[in-house]
Amino acid sequence: MPEAQTHDKEHDHDRPWFLGHHWENPQQQFEAGKLGMWLFLATEVLLFGGLFVGYSVWRGNHPELFQFGSKYLNTAMGATNTVVLICSSLTMAWAVTAAQQNKQKLLKIMLTLTLAGAVTFLVIKYFEYTHKFNEGIYPGISFYQQPGEKSHYWDKSMVAFARPTWTIPVANVAPDLTMPMSEMSTVAAAATGPAGFNAAALETVEGGEALIHTPTPEEATHAIALEHADVDQPMHHLQDPLRPRDAHMFFNIYFMMTGLHGIHVLLGIFLMGWLLYRANKGHFSDKYFTPIDLGGLYWHVVDLIWIFLFPLFYLI
Amino acid sequence: MSIYGDSTKASSGTNYLTHTRGFLSWALTLDHKRIGVMYLVSVLTAFFFAGMAAMALRLELIAPGEWFLSQDNYNQMFTVHGALMVFLVLIPAVPAAMGNFVLPIMLGAKDVAFPRLNLFSYWLWVTGALFFVLALLTGGLDTGWTFYTPYSIEGDDHMSGAMGGVIPALTGAFVLGFSSIFTGLNFIVTIHRLRPPGMTWFRMPLFLWAIYATAIIQVMATPILGITLALLIVERAFGIGIFNPALGGDPVLYQHFFWFYSHPAVYIMILPGMGIISELISVHSHKHIFGYRFIAFSSVAIAIFGFLVWGHHMFTSGQSPLMNIMFSAITFSVSIPSAIKVFNWLATLYKGSISLNTPMLYALSFLFIFTIGGLTGLHLGTLATDIHLHDTYFVVAHFHYVMMGSAMIAMFGGLHHWWPKITGRMYNETLGRIACGLVFFGFNATFFTQFILGSKGMPRRYADYSAELMGAENFEIFHFWHFWSTIGSFVMALGFFLMLGYLVHSMFKGRQAPDNPWGGGSLEWQCSSPPPHDNFSEPPTVGDCYDYSMLEWDEKIQGYHRREEAATSGE
Amino acid sequence: MMTPASFISMLALAAGSPPMGPFGMPEQASTIAAEIDFVYQVITWVCIFFFVLIVFLIVVFVIKYSKPPGTKAEGTATHNTPLEVAWTVIPLILVIGIFYVGMKGYINMRNAPLGAYEINVIARQWSWQFNYPNGATISELKVPRGRDIKLIMSSQDVLHSLFIPSFRVKQDVVPGRLVTLWFNATHEGEYDLYCAEYCGQQHSTMLTKVLVLEEDEFARQIEEDRVFMDMLPPDRLYVAGPRLYARCKSCHSLDGSTMTGPTWKGLWEKTVSGETVFTDGTTLKDLIGEGKMFMNPEDYIMQSIANPQQKIVMNFTGAMPTFQGMLSPLEVMALTDFMKNLDKFDEKGVPKDPEDELQRVIDKAKEAEESSN
Incomplete structure (x- = not known):
């Protein structure tokens, strides 16, 4: 963009600053950006697709692992996170509309709220993970214990x-x-x-x-x-007599999938920060809102993936 | 001056090579042509090292016993050879190197859709390559390029040779996957959104159709490789158990994941090569390509079928017989579009005006080699015979015929075809033909012998075949063919070194190239050699790129020009 | 399916030695080989036909239409739909045919007949072990001729693949799964058995033989394989050494050369003198004795076989798998005895004195047994 700016400024006053030198008009650039983003999101879905296939194979082969494992997940926290993400998706969509209508202040507010949603999600996830670690549930072989072993x-x-x-x-x-x-x-x-x-x-x-x-x-x-006859809560997973062999597999898949999703949320935070920075500089308007639009698409997909993850792990 | 920048005539201004100067003007360039050239140099460097590894392997196998490499070194060497050739050379060679340079010009665009992303994918390639270097420095690896579990997740101290480099190598392949994804994504958007007025889908040169089909595979298949490698990295680092039978995992699941990418990846390698051949044969026969639509659609068909046949790598892996039968059936369906292409190329030659230039010799070599490579695929797609031939030298020969003999030969054909456009210089034609002949005969000597080795039952990835191991009778047979295979590989290497020599020489001493040395009709031949920074000063006129009736030979410039140009400029 | 090729192989069967396969395929020594070779032959002829056709056309066109630069092409139509359809449909019909014969051959190959003789196969880096129903455990595959054999295979470590070229069979051995393979050998003789799936450093040494024997001879040998240890005179256990050593030879040499594991030449002397140094810096001398890690040199050898990771000799990696449960105590004693008496054997493990040949010793023991009865 800066190159196009310096290169073409002298001989073309109609060319907006954001238009790359190889584009005919902003419309073409916008459409290309959108197509590119959709393709990228397709690769993202496929990336998770591999894990979803792994999930299906394991669930098909060992349903008991999933029955056992899911009761050690905190549904309340998961549900809260779902709500947080859905809300942040809403504010993101709102931000896109704000940019399209050239409402600068609203745009900044909405981006901030989305950013806050993403951070909240990760904070809750942090507590969830920490709790798991404290219980001795780690991703990987270290978790692999048979019932009744010393912890x-x-x-x-x-x-x-x-x-x-x-x-x-x-x-x-x-x-x-x-x-x-x-x-x-x-x-x-x-x-x-x-x-x-x-x-x-x-x-x-x-x-x-x-x-x-x-x-x-x-x-x-x-x-x-x-020992646990009268305790309502699920007992420590290692002492649970119903613990099936290979119970670690459920948590491995859980950590892999939610972890990869978490990485995407983290990337989303950086993305929102960057968008907010540019919004503060006044880069966006009803003429140019491509980054907001594309960022929004990304955020919706990250949200969507969680909508699948939540029931697959926590509910069923 | 128009908004499109400088005039196209090289004589009147700078070209993309002289536009700006200095290291950073290359390293941070957003010009697709420079990125293409950087890819080309990097890929050829990787080709050199991977080729050296191959020579070491062949040298070890010229005689029985561990006379040159120990078993351990041999295993590491074939891993390095395979991984480098596949991830660093074959996958980016035609799409990223040739495609980057040629695609926008052929299309009539000023650049690819996302120049920054393009630069980013180049540097991702470099990062990936550095990870492979790191893998070698941290102890190397001997898993084979397929990283089959559970061998690839075994500990250093266990029954393995070298394992230290597995995680860096996996990371490298992971990074290279994203480089490939971004290149493909860029090309799809470019072809969709940057076609100038008049460039309809069916006026696109067939090379662009091939690149388009390739890009779809790159975008749709590579993420699966990404997640598979990521899982394997985590598996190795923390032992999550998804692929580890000791922890309840399934190694065959890994093979499914791996081949779901790696089979389509074969088409990432060969499809753009086929695209190059379509151009080469038509241009150097000076005749309209025969059956344009069939060739275009066969590329797309190959891309689609290519996703459904991965299981044919696993006929002996223990997957269910029903699945084997289904995969075998679908596999045969891929052979049809390939056959269509070959017949159409033949029909293009018919009644043409064939110039046996170096690029054309490569194209004819391709036809010869690809026919063998494709036909022997029938043996391997057939269940009954594949069981015997799987994991023997027959497979090695088959995929070298397709990858080395077809994809790389096509790449070198394209390199010679576009060399005048890239560098603005002509290479020595005689030496070019000699080198092509050496590569052709060397190649066939190297790999045809391996078909025989394979059908005799010589398993692949064996460091040694001495009489104590194999028995005297087998030893005689294996030794004879291995010996000639190695001799062939040296002839081929000689050809490549000769090529390196005259190409480098031409960059400094070569004759100035005319704008259109071969008489090509597509748009890249309408701009100067080398092209200017912005490719076209005004949107080019798009016609039928396979119509050569307007091109005339000019003895003075040793090249072709358009008839109306000659009339207007009055030269 | 009675194909011409399988009929020919039936004729050859009567003749005695296995017929060679077409186009460089190995000899046909199993019932399915002929049918598979028939498929192979059909495909190869199809390939040759198309290859010759295409190359002939290329050569003719290039010779006929080579022109100096600037010559305009005569030109033909740019497309011809009936022609395109023809060369789409004809190959399609051909490959459907090829698929069909290939599938048929495959189904015959996969479905093991009922009542097959079952042998358990264990693959490990880098040796094969065959366990017979009678309890014999050997490292070469012995099978009776003309009987359906079913191999039930498992791997102890990584992927392997059992491949017998002459029988045209191959099956990956996947850890964590039991996989099967069947064949019916048609000719007596010795055939190669390879590991075809890359399995690590010494992949290329993971091969052995298949011995196809007549039914009586098979029964005799396999019985002998089970009991031969019991028939050895206690003072000459070492004669069984070469035979047991077959499983060790891919890593341990007898001639002093260094392979994956330490050579056995002089190993016993080193063990007795205790000069062996381990990777953790300890010396064997300090570890042998009452109340120490090893009671005596023999104990050290035995523990090294049962639990090789316990102490690893300097300059070697702990690449050896455990043989716990795979060798009987008597067999371990025989191996130890073999190490003590290595001077009675040459560098390949062949006894220098013919009296030390295992077969001879067993025969003598049998005779003695019979005469005493």
Whole structure:
């Protein structure tokens, strides 16, 4: 733009300052910008699309993880965030209209409100995440514990990052020679499970002694259910006897999807700040509001993605 | 002076190369031509290094045993070769390098729609390349360019060679993906919104149709690669378990994600190459392209079908037989548009006036090589035979015939075709033909032998095939073909070095290029060589770009000019 | 499906040695090979036809229409819809045909017949292990001729792929899944088995043999594979060494050269003298003894096999997987005995004294058993 400004000023007084040197007229530039933004948003949707496919595959294969995991999410906070985002979407749309009608003051107010909405969203998200971390729910392997284990989930020196090797039962257990082959493979299939994880393999051995004692599910259920019999709130996720194997997967997907969305909200904050800065400089008018319009489109899509994320994780 | 800037005549003013000077005037340029040239230089540099890695691989395989590279080095070398060639060379070579330079001029526009975004995607490319350098400095990687899980998420201390560079390399590929997305996005908008009056969709040169179809794939497929690589990075760094069977994840899901991008990516590589060939064959036969609409629509058809066939990379991966059958069926549908193109190119040659210039020799090489590459695709798309041929040298030969032999040969054809336009100089035609011949014969010697190796059952990515491993009988066969393959690769390398030599020489000592040395009808031949900063002083007149009836050979300038021009200027 | 090719292969079957495949394909040694080669042949002929046609036209056109610069083209129509439709539809019909034969061959290849003989396969970096219903565990695949064989495969670490070119079968072995593969070998003999999916540093050494045996011979050998350890005289356990070593040879040499793991040449001497140094700086000498990490040198060898990550020898990476549960205690003892008696073998593990050949020792033991009965 500055280049066009200096380059063309002398010989063309009709050309507005914001018109790039390669455009015929503002209309063409605006339409191109809009098409470009829509394409970019399509890539954004596809980016999340990959995660949504991952979500569907996991939900299809392991519905129990989602049933278990979703009760550890704070629906109230999620709902608040949904409302905040919807409101900020509204103020954003209002800001676009304000720019189109050349109402400078309203434009600034609306942009500020949108910015405030985005910040509020992240603050609430921060509290949600912190709470999860305090409960020991992290993205990644460190979270991966079996019920009844001592809670040393974030103690790197003990188990964290010790990648378990997976074992195949037929190989590790000396084969029962009397068993017919067909049965052996069934046993193997059962023990391997659909996810192929052998719980025993997680036990990290140090000095020949098993570090983690894994009680039988019956033991754990009995002891802990008694303890929590009269408590209304969900018990600590690690002690929950209903905790399915691979429960970490739900939270991993949760953190990945909401995390990526959070990054987009963060980008939105920078975007709003930049728009506000330019609005303060008086760049926008009913003649030129492309950045406001495109920023608005971006913000609506970020909002829309959350509208999908919220029910998928918190509600169903 | 009009609002469009300087006059088009190079003689009367500066061109884009001399418009401004200094390093920053290049590094921060918004001129699509300069960005195109920067891409070209960068991509060719990457091609050099990736090619050197390939030579090291071939050298190791000329004899049995680990005589030149250790297994570990061999594995790292083929990973580097594959990753660099795919992410740094093939994907940006034609669209970003040639496309950036040619597209706006061909279209009759003054620049791409978003010049800043264009510059940004170039620097993203550089950032991505630096990440690959970082990957090599932090210990390298030996996962293969496909980063298959769970091998790619194993720890350093585990059963692996080099793993330190995996995360930098993944990050690099992630960044390069966004570079590719922004280039594609820019081109789509440019073609939609910056066509000058008279440039209707069906007057666009076929190269632009090909670039358009490519750009759609770039925009629609690359985000999936982005999220896949991001997941893999997080998987490796924190162990989130989505692709890790030890944590309940599914490695086959990774393959689906990966090939959902990486198969369409094959068309990102080959489609613009096909576009170049359409131009080359028509221009150098001085004859209207045959079946314009069929070629244009076949590009779009390939782009669309290309999204639906990724599963044919996974016939042996353990996906369900029903899916294999469906993917096989759809795969065959891609072969039809490719066949249409080949037949139309042949029909264009028929009764033409063929000039065997260097670019035309590349185009004919392309036809020969792509025919083999395409036809051997039938063996691999067919379920029964693919099971045997999958992951053998047959596959290696097939995709080199398509990527190296077709996409890169087309790229070099385009480079020679537009070289006079880019630099304003002519290269030595004789040396050009010799180099093309060396590359052609070297290429076929290198890779046709690999079809035979593959059908004999030689698996790919083997560092060694010595008799102790393979048995004496197989060793004899494998050694014979590997030996000749390596010899071929050296002939090919010789051709490329010769090319480098005369091209660099021409930049300084080459004859001044006429505006239209080949007799091309599209708009880039209407502006000077090299073009001025703003491409066109006034909106160019758009006609049928494949109509050569108005062009006449001028012995004096060793080039072509338009008949009406000659009449008015009275030269 | 009875194709001409499969009929020919039936004839060849009677003749004895497996027929070679067309166009450079390996020998056809399984029931499905002939049919797949038939498909391969059909496609290749289609390819040759089109390739010759196209290249012929290119050459003719280039020779006929090469003109000096400036010559105007004679010119033809710029398009011709019937022609375009023709070269769209004809290839379409052809590829539909190819797809059909390919699919048919594939379905035959995938659907394992009922009652197939099942063998468990375990893939790991970088060796194959085959577990038989009778309990034999070997590192070469032995199968009876003319019987349907079903392999039930699993991986302990990364992706592998079992590939037997002569049988035309291939299947990725995916960790966390049990995958299957079936074939029916038609000819006695020795065939190659490769890992076709890149699996890490020594991918190219992850290969072994398939031995196709007559039913009786197969039964005998597989029984012997199960019991051979029990028949060895306790003082000559080392004769089983070369056989057990087959699983170790991709990482450990016998001739002193350094591979992924330390060479076994002189390993025992070093262990006894305790001069081995580990990556954590400790020396074996300080770790052997009463109440220490290892009770004696033999214990060190055994623990290194069972839990290789525990102590890693200096200058090596902990690349070895555990063999816990994969080797019986007796087999570990035999390996240790082999290391002690390496001087009785050459650098490839072949016994210098023919009396030390495993087969001979077992035969003798059998004879002794029979005569005592």
